[in-house]
Amino acid sequence: MPTIRARRALPPRSLVLSATAALLVALAGCSDTPAIPDADPTPTASPLFASEEEALEAAIAVWEEYNAVAYEVRQDEGRQPERLEPLLSAELYMDEVESIQEFVAAGTRTEGTSRSTGAKLQQFQSGPAGIAFVSFYACSINDEVVLLGEDGQPSETQPPVVEVTLEVIVESQESGDLFISKREFWAEGNQCDA
Template sequence: MRLVVGLLVAATLAALTGCSGEPEQEAPASTPSPTAIPVFASEEEALAAAEDAYREYLEMSDAIARDGGRDPERLGSLVTRDELVRAVAEFEAFAESGRQTRGSSRFNTFSLQQYESLSKVAQVTVYVCLDVSDVRVVDESGRDITPAREARQPLSVIFVSADEGSQELVLQRSEQWSSNFCE
């Protein structure tokens, strides 16, 4: 909408300038504007970077959960600021509960949903099947209190460039996907 309004304003100004009655002047030679170079050369390259970022994120999340939720700020270089705030609150509540996990999560489906490269920032959205079948939740006494859950969970995960022009991606958001594509 903003673009449409801007184009209308520009067209109106151009029309008014053209009707000013002043003699036409030759337009100065324009210099070509630089073309935007995508952050990744291909969708495959973007997907590989997202997979690496997710693997690191998952390893750190599992480590924090095994530590009973302590020091969740360790995720800081792997997620956006907003996601860090959310994760810290979640892990702090987990730590207060006296629980911890055993085992590690993994993923097996990792497919590209969408890749965008806007100016110098990439956004990569993927479908992930997160497998938590080996993760157990235990209480302070070590008793298994793992809740009933789906062992494989379908997720939609969004990654963005860590910095402008960077091919390093950080997790922006992870959401349960509405249909189960994990088989």
């Protein structure tokens, strides 16, 4: 014969919920464990440059460093072209190494460098985490460049003095390091005086 158990009467549901809530409130107040503070809000990355002027100044500095190092590499007959690598995108670096090799293979040597005659901001964009894009016109003149002959003396034929404008784009890596990603002759004339 099956055993019959007596059923206990359960307290009303609202009474159980009220008692549970009261117990949780009491336990929370009695705890000696300090409350866990909210996590600090994620810090926002500050822009790489505070102004367009600062961005242009930094981009010009990279451009001038590139020109100086490229001149040194050519003067060193193409040795250690990797000095240019941190200053150029991978594609421009490969193009520059090829150009230097052609320059050296032709026996071309120069003395002096092109002289900067100005720069003008074309576009500036600043993004998160130190990302920046600076496009500017770089103007220069080759009036101090002397073409040397095979004997190391100035050649009888010298290149004409030319003032050129280039469109230069300088970008940043996530680390904030700047590099040149584009440089092209600007056929529209001198943009630095405009």
